[in-house]
Amino acid sequence: MKAAILGTGSWATGLARVLNDNGVEVLMYGVDDREIEDINVRHCNYKYFKNVKLEESIRATKNLPEVIEGASYIIITVPTQFVRSVLEEVKPLLKQKVTVINAAKGFDMNTNMRISDTIRSVFTKDEINPVVSLIGPSHAEEVVIRMLTAVCAVSLDEKTAQDVQKLFSNDYLRVYTLTDEIGAEYGAAYKNVIAVASGILKGLGYGDNSRAALITRGLVEMTRYGMLKGGKAETFFGLTGVGDLIVTCSSEHSRNFQAGKEIGLSDNASDFMAGNQKTVEGIRTCKVIHDDILKNYPDFEAPITNCVYDVLYENGKPSEKVKELMNRALKSESIKG
Numbered sequence: 381m382k383a384a385i386l387g388t389g390s391w392a393t394g395l396a397r398v399l400n401d402n403g404v405e406v407l408m409y410g411v412d413d414r415e416i417e418d419i420n421v422r423h424c425n426y427k428y429f430k431n432v433k434l435e436e437s438i439r440a441t442k443n444l445p446e447v448i449e450g451a452s453y454i455i456i457t458v459p460t461q462f463v464r465s466v467l468e469e470v471k472p473l474l475k476q477k478v479t480v481i482n483a484a485k486g487f488d489m490n491t492n493m494r495i496s497d498t499i500r501s502v503f504t505k506d507e508i509n510p511v512v513s514l515i516g517p518s519h520a521e522e523v524v525i526r527m528l529t530a531v532c533a534v535s536l537d538e539k540t541a542q543d544v545q546k547l548f549s550n551d552y553l554r555v556y557t558l559t560d561e562i563g564a565e566y567g568a569a570y571k572n573v574i575a576v577a578s579g580i581l582k583g584l585g586y587g588d589n590s591r592a593a594l595i596t597r598g599l600v601e602m603t604r605y606g607m608l609k610g611g612k613a614e615t616f617f618g619l620t621g622v623g624d625l626i627v628t629c630s631s632e633h634s635r636n637f638q639a640g641k642e643i644g645l646s647d648n649a650s651d652f653m654a655g656n657q658k659t660v661e662g663i664r665t666c667k668v669i670h671d672d673i674l675k676n677y678p679d680f681e682a683p684i685t686n687c688v689y690d691v692l693y694e695n696g697k698p699s700e701k702v703k704e705l706m707n708r709a710l711k712s713e714s715i716k717g
């Protein structure tokens with residue numbers, strides 16, 4: 381059995397190793413010569429993992445037709461801004477029905493769709509099986525060294541979710557199935573915005589109490605928003621919700637957290653925004669959610685997202701925004717608002 385992995389970055393490499401460990405033939409598709417050469421020749425991916433030796437059976441190429449040829453599964457591990465364009469390149473290459481598995485977290489660059497909707501908009505029902513997302517608290521840096529991790533295979537179709545569950549599960553990766561696609565995808569995207577806020581708090585010098593408050597109130601905010609979009613409340617209390625929120629808000633591995641930390645340290649986002657080269661999905665996700673609320677739900681309160689938006693896009697000072705959050709009108713802890 382063969383899996384095509386789109387991307388040669390950190391998550392692509394982590395999931396390639398999982399599948400390789402599970403006896404699946406993997407071939408990675410990349411656009412970066414250095415990453416491809418590292419994987420094929422030096423059997424590592426030094427840019428992302430300084431001390432990890434990969435198996436020789438994990439290979440990468442720029443030749444997309446070779447990657448897609450004979451693959452039963454196509455795994456999306458490119459940042460969300462490239463998902464649609466790479467899938468459009470894949471489409472004419474399909475010769476048999478495949479299962480497309482999304483592992484990216486955020487929204488379509490052009491349409492702001494959830495990524496599962498993007499996949500369904502690119503392919504016909506005859507070309508692909510029901511879409512699956514593989515999401516949950518899973519830093520590539522830990523998965524690639526086989527540290528115990530649990531994620532969800534999310535699909536509207538339970539059977540396809542179970543198939544993907546079996547494909548990825550092993551003694552260090554435990555996969556649960558879930559059918560609330562909307563709730564899971566909004567949770568996995570929204571948590572990146574809260575993780576930027578968590579990094580900002582760290583950079584400003586705040587401690588564990590502040591982070592616990594942010595995670596808790598962030599969970600309330602993302603649950604309310606996700607329910608508005610059609611997700612189930614219980615999903616936000618699972619791996620794709622609070623699970624991913626905790627890991628991303630608390631880990632130095634998180635690029636969203638790192639971005640926030642840098643912004644908090646300089647009490648300003650402009651230098652970071654001008655120079656950033658890393659994959660920080662929360663930056664664009666924040667704008668998508670902020671703009672959606674402004675346009676479609678003017679009475680909806682999203683104080684954390686609004687503050688992160690002001691810092692990233694309106695030159696707001698992080699230290700002032702923290703004061704603003706703390707001095708909002710006092711209220712009860714209700715999830716309703």
Ligand SMILES: NC(=O)C1=CN([C@@H]2O[C@H](COP(=O)(O)OP(=O)(O)OC[C@H]3O[C@@H](n4cnc5c(N)ncnc54)[C@H](O)[C@@H]3O)[C@@H](O)[C@H]2O)C=CC1
Binds near residue numbers: 387409411521
């Ligand atoms: N790194 C992690 O721990 C996790 C990442 N994710 C998600 O996975 C997605 C990818 O993130 P990372 O792997 O971390 O990013 P990354 O920055 O480590 O790697 C991105 C990769 O995409 C490649 N790429 C860019 N454009 C491409 C194109 N058109 N065709 C093929 N490859 C292309 C780059 O060369 C690079 O190899 C993001 O949405 C992220 O939120 C999800 C779970 C864990």
Ligand SMILES: O=C(CO)COP(=O)(O)O
Binds near residue numbers: 519624627634660
């Ligand atoms: O989604 C992730 C872990 O579950 C990765 O988070 P970052 O993109 O912030 O590194």
